[in-house]
Amino acid sequence: MKSKLLLIAVMLTAGKAMAQQKHTISGTIKSKAKGETLIGATVRVSGGGGTTTNEYGFYSITLTDGSHKLEFSSMGLQTYQSAFVLRKDTVINISLEDESVSLGAVTVTGTSTKRSLSTPQMGLEKLTTKEMKNVPVLLGERDAIKVIQLLPGIKSAGDGNAGMYVRGGAADQNLILLDEAPVYNASHLLGFFSTFNSDAIKDIAVYKGGMPAQYGGRLSSVLDIKMNDGNNQDFGVSGGIGLISAKLNVEGPIQKDKSSFLVTGRRTYADMFLKLSSDSSLNNNTLYFYDINAKMNYELGEKDKLYLSGYFGKDKLGVGDLFGLQWGNTTATLRWNHIFNNKLFSNTSLIYSNYDYTISINSGSVNADIYSKIRDYNLKEELQWYPSASHNIRFGINSIYHTITPGQVTTSETSQINARTLEDRYSWENALYATDSWKMSDKLSMTYGLRLSSFSVLGKGDFFNIDRDGKILDTLHYKSGAFVKTYLNLEPRLALSYKLNSSSSLKASYVRNTQNLHLISNSTTSSPTDKWVASTNIIKPEISDQYSLGFYKDLFNGDYELTVETYYKSLQNQIDYRDGANVNTVSNAIESELLFGKGRAYGIEWLFKKRVGKFSGWLSYTLSKTERQIDGINNNKWYNARQDRTHDVAIVAMYQLSKKWTLSANWIYYTGDAITYPSGKYQIDGQTVYYFTGRNTYRMPDYHRLDLGATLQLKKRKRWSSELAFSLYNAYGRENAYTITFEDSKEDPNKTVAKQTALFKFIPSISYNFKF
Incomplete structure (x- = not known):
């Protein structure tokens, strides 16, 4: 009797382990129109959970065996939904269509730029190209840094000055990175314009508090x-x-x-x-x-x-x-x-x-x-x-x-x-x-x-x-x-x-x-x-x-x-x-x-x-x-x-x-x-x-x-x-x-x-x- 009970317990444990077996879905999310990788694109799992892509469009998420429905979305692009049965590690690369392009039978929902309520990151501000495009600036020159200074906690150093003060920090206490390279003076014409041409910018993130550990060397902020x-x-x-x-x-x-x-x-x-x-x-x-x-x-x-x-x-x-x-x-x-x-x-x-x-x-x-x-x-x-x-x-x-x-x-x-x-x-x-x-x-x-x-x-x-x-x-x-x-x-x-x-x-x-x-x-x-x-x-x-x-x-x-x-x-x-x-x-x-x-x-x-x-x-x-x-x-x-x-x-x-x-x-x-x-x-x-x-x-x-x-x-x-x-x-x-x-x-x-x-x-x- 004891041996039978033990065998049943082992079988139940093995069955439970098999039922809880997990696999990883990974891949890259891109824009279909341009082929560019998407930063911060969202991968949501029906029933709760999800992840976002890193700076190079890569994502990875681990789920249990069975049926799942994933939703892939990014600001300004159509949302794509995919249903499948997960039995092994799987690579899913996604290319998202522009909002103006029809996806036929694929379900399309609107996406927003809203701040995540669940992530612990504080003091993070992001700008969209639309916001940069429409905000009026000096002499019509679209300027990312000038628009950033309209956000709370980020203060303009004044007319004729490209510096900014973030949460009481001096102008030199901001780490400014362009494709990871430090920029020590981000001004043109004695500060009337910044060095950043908006036509060349893909993504802007400003950390004014709680900077992740990969950033260092400055006290106040990371741009x-x-x-x-x-x-x-x-x-x-x-x-x-x-x-x-x-x-x-x-x-x-x-x-x-x-x-x-x-x-x-x-x-x-x-x-x-x-x-x-x-x-x-x-x-x-x-x-x-x-x-x-x-x-x-x-x-x-x-x-x-x-x-x-x-x-x-x-x-x-x-x-x-x-x-x-x-x-x-x-x-x-x-x-x-x-x-x-x-x-x-x-x-x-x-x-x-x-x-x-x-x-x-x-x-x-x-x-x-x-x-x-x-x-x-x-x-x-x-x-x-x-x-x-x-x-x-x-x-x-x-x-x-x-x-x-x-x-x-x-x-x-x-x-x-x-x-x-x-x-x-x-x-x-x-x-x-x-x-x-x-x-x-x-x-x-x-x-x-x-x-x-x-x-x-x-x-x-x-x-x-x-x-x-x-x-x-x-x-x-x-x-x-x-x-x-x-x-x-x-x-x-x-x-x-x-x-x-x-x-x-x-x-x-x-x-x-x-x-x-x-x-x-x-x-x-x-x-x-x-x-x-x-x-x-x-x-x-x-x-x-x-x-x-x-x-x-x-x-x-x-x-x-x-x-x-x-x-x-x-x-x-x-x-x-x-x-x-x-x-x-x-x-x-x-x-x-x-x-x-x-x-x-x-x-x-x-x-x-x-x-x-x-x-x-x-x-x-x-x-x-x-x-x-x-x-x-x-x-x-x-x-x-x-x-x-x-x-x-x-x-x-x-x-x-x-x-x-x-x-x-x-x-x-x-x-x-x-x-x-x-x-x-x-x-x-x-x-x-x-x-x-x-x-x-x-x-x-x-x-x-x-x-x-x-x-x-x-x-x-x-x-x-x-x-x-x-x-x-x-x-x-x-x-x-x-x-x-x-x-x-x-x-x-x-x-x-x-x-x-x-x-x-x-x-x-x-x-x-x-x-x-």
């Missing part, structure tokens, strides 16, 4: 931009002509279904208008920028794909032969994707990045060129492992070799300035990371990870010991390749999400970040000539600990969404300049001009968004505070950081008036920047000298602006489409302050007059865009 791969089905040309710039995009297959290319170019021609002037003081000036994006990819087989992408951009400004300034970025990325099996995906990247600028001065007895650069060589290896339906694990390594040339001064024989070269600075940055996204239950999900970062300061060069007053006590010389100082930091990440019901959830996260590259400036606005410096034996890594809590709600059957997030950020080793410092002096010991302390930033962000329908848009509001406390500044008391703003509001609206007309508008308001104004003045030899007391105790005037836009669809056929885009920047002519300067009153020298300079009143524009 991850992926370029289009190029159409491997058919050749296409698109472009546009505006008031100050023109652009052209060419793409097509090298070998159909296997490989493709993309080349996008853009150039302004403001300098050409200057040459038409009869005024010799204008027609000899230089004012333009250009950029080129290029990409190729090739499928080596079913499991291997190779990508090569690059960017080159340059700005040139000049006043005759007297003064010239040029700066630019160069990036290149070589990537190899390999699928080991249906659960393991690999990406290997070799990355190059270079940013440099040159200042030319030819005035009287001064004839000199000043050159500076920052250059990176970067190796990254990442594996994505899908061990079960509940876990998605990433782990990898990253190694970067930095070279910073702080300044080379070359002169002519007649120049009164002596030639001089500051010592190059070398450093080696490494990271080892792992992260796991764990679906613990239908309601509870968690992402946890750890990043181990290492930053080694390397010779050759002189390094210094400095006292509290900035005086050099000792000079230490290191040979080439010698290790001066190594900083090790553990950077944990943790994020949780809990679904309250089918339409709402709560999320919480904690993340630690470190930063070893710092932008040094004591001007009121960012400049292409601001200096990048690496951590040294004196300049320590900046450290940030950010805590976030959020509530997320879908409203009215998912047509609207409400997001509320609050955060607190504790900052260590923050950098500011001494009173009266000049960080542009030609000196190796820049540390003598700097002070170090702590900071804090906290706030709450609201986003109310309408996603679908003829009328769409969003309302964002941020209430925040950002402060620093550094011994030697403001009597050692807490003071406002330069980027501190109490209120920040953006209203964005888009309306599909008809099949041909789309209208748009946005209104922006924010509190004026914290700034240091003179508290008094005195005379020395007939010259007025101003003196200053508290740091950043005053405010610039509040900023607000209304922009209007309209797009007219001229023709829209299968092989040809064209449109006219109209915009009016600063529609009611608000003269927002760019700078405020002080001078003695001409009537009474004892009185001081403040003068405000505004860049723009209202600027209309029109551009013509085409595609075939």
